[in-house]
């Protein structure tokens with residue numbers, strides 16, 4: 001049996017929708033806590049099951065667009081709830097605190113306070129803070145690497161796949177297909193950011209991509225857009241994308257000399273429809289800054305760049 005997809009509307013224009021999957025009496029990634037999204041989800045479910053008889057809900061990762069509708073489903077039915085063990089720690093620790101960690105790093109890396117304020121006002125996860133608080137107090141079962149879940153006559157193996165979030169999970173079926181959440185997306189590269197300087201999320205993510213390449217699933221069901229028919233090839237493409245981004249940062253530092261992370265983020269050639277940094281809406285600035293810092297951290301760990309702190313601001317240069 002293969003999962004049935006329900007496209008669930010998102011108030012995030014660049015993505016359009018999130019894919020919820022139905023397998024037996026289980027819903028994987030129910031979507032976002034908005035009335036329009038929930039309407040789509042319930043309509044989609046009704047063709048396949050009674051929404052009041054959902055047996056379990058699994059979320060691939062804690063992000064707002066995938067997980068927060070679980071709060072509503074937990075009231076509609078009484079499903080068992082599953083999430084990766086490290087993402088459960090994130091929601092239990094408070095999403096505020098998690099995003100606050102990123103913003104603190106943005107500040108040290110030269111992002112102006114006014115731009116940080118704008119992000120605080122508009123970030124979708126912070127706007128759904130109360131939903132997260134309630135959702136985090138539900139009875140979640142944490143999933144770990146190597147766990148098996150039986151649903152809809154299928155046995156799915158859990159693979160921990162950190163990078164996009166610390167506790168992202170993949171679900172690998174015995175038939176060969178895989179539910180990949182936002183670890184592998186067609187046409188767009190999944191976002192990688194950093195929330196704590198003691199972590200190296202890009203390294204984790206590149207390892208996750210290598211794992212997918214090695215497992216070479218027959219088909220991947222992503223969190224957005226359409227199924228991926230050559231997952232191993234897509235994983236290789238994304239690895240190449242990050243290699244060239246790492247090189248781009250080295251070249252920028254060679255050409256311009258020492259810079260703050262903010263100056264680097266502004267100079268990177270992001271694939272976006274906006275013409276200049278000033279045009280970027282706050283979420284795009286959040287993505288760009290987080291992505292730049294995750295790459296700088298990787299380069300620093302690899303011994304290629306280093307940073308110096310002066311008066312609370314970090315300046316990056318090439319390692320001699």
Ligand SMILES: [Zn+2]
Pocket residue numbers: 018063065066182223224
């Ligand atoms: Zn997503």
